Amino acid sequence: MSHVREQPDQVPVPGQTVGPFYGYALPVAGGEQLVPATHPGAVRLHGTVTDGEGTPVPDSLLEIWQADADGSLPRAEGSLRRGYPFTGFGRAATDGGGSYEFTTVVPGAEPGRAPFVAMTVFARGLLNRLFTRVYLPVDDAALREDPFLAGVPQERRHTLVATADEHGYRFDLRLQGDDETVFLTFPRHEA
Amino acid sequence: MSTTPPTATQADVDAEISAASAAYDAELRAGTAPRTQPRLDYAPYRSSRLRHPTKDLHHADPESIELVAPVFGHRDVAVDEADLTIQDGGEPIGERMVVAGRVVDADGRPVRRQLVEIWQANAAGRYVHKGDQHPAPIDPHFTGVGRCLTDDDGGYRFTTIKPGPYPWRNHHNAWRPAHIHFSVFGSEFTQRMVTQVYFPGDPLLALDPIYQSIVDPRARERLVAAYDHDLTTHEWATGYRWDIVLTGSHATPMEQEDDA
Ligand SMILES: [Fe+3]
16 A cells, blocks of 8 residues: 555644753763764764853753764664664753763765754753754855855854864854854744 | 742732733734744743743754654663553552553654653652652652653553652742653654643643643643543553644655655
């Protein structure tokens, strides 16, 4: 059978805050390590989550999802029980200082695009998840020419681009304020 | 971290909830489409004040990586993780309960073989989490954490204990209605969501800023599980059904069929 059942459109259920008590349930051992630190090409992706007053957010949870270094889309299981096939998925809670850290690889990009890591943000006080993208500064021409970034107001574009530092890449998330991170909505999302 | 004691009363918060509800009714009368998701800026939930984005979300077309989702499998999730009543070498205290349903997308397509994670307080309203200060007993036989993979029809099923309500510090004498936290993945990353499921008839629902942040009554009722006597089992457990509809995927029906 190759037909799809005709069904009326259904309305998505609402999101709710992840709350304060996910910490013993969602983070898993090795969740922040998409590759071991000894992996060739391993990089550190790290930063701090802050609120509208610039105060670090110690109770937030970040997830990342990305292509492999060669641009291929990961199809391996093992994100919850790491055995190190590359699964492309990572999960990290912020620490008491609002900081997070992943160990991963720079994803390959599609032709004509700049490479990015997809990111989802959850926090106590945040009533629904937020999506964003972490663009990596590995190819300035690609960043300049990326069609998505070109559509983001110039004065906000930098909030989507990590900066290189001695440890790898730094990407700070500002949930609110003048330098608020650009968060995304996709077609078929609703208010 | 602020240590100022909360001064607002439940009556203060009720008034704010009513005001937000009246403002939403006015919005609807002015012809705005019903909201299906919570407000991110919802004053009665105090900690949303500094943690909601103030700028509009930026429209993005998903790219290849966002059109697929992480793969989870039996390497990640053991079958017995769906039964929260058998995890710690003894029987937990409380009302044994089955919560089951289907994960589908907005087109009614089942989300197959994907990860569903839950966490919850025990029957006394206490989390195992070290930050939970509620002076209610920890149940040595209940962690309140479960996982499963959906089946080929998008179905999931957990056996657990009905969670108790618990106090929190949003305002004076604030209590969360009984709820189970759910984390769900779709067939693409744009469908990722985390929510909470509630139980019918809970008097705390009307008083709860987190539940009421979904200002549309029909939308928030989507988070209330239905008692289902067909899920209830003789001399064993009560049953609740809760179906989870995710946002629509961007794949065409043909692509989905090919993938299946
Ligand atoms: Fe909770």
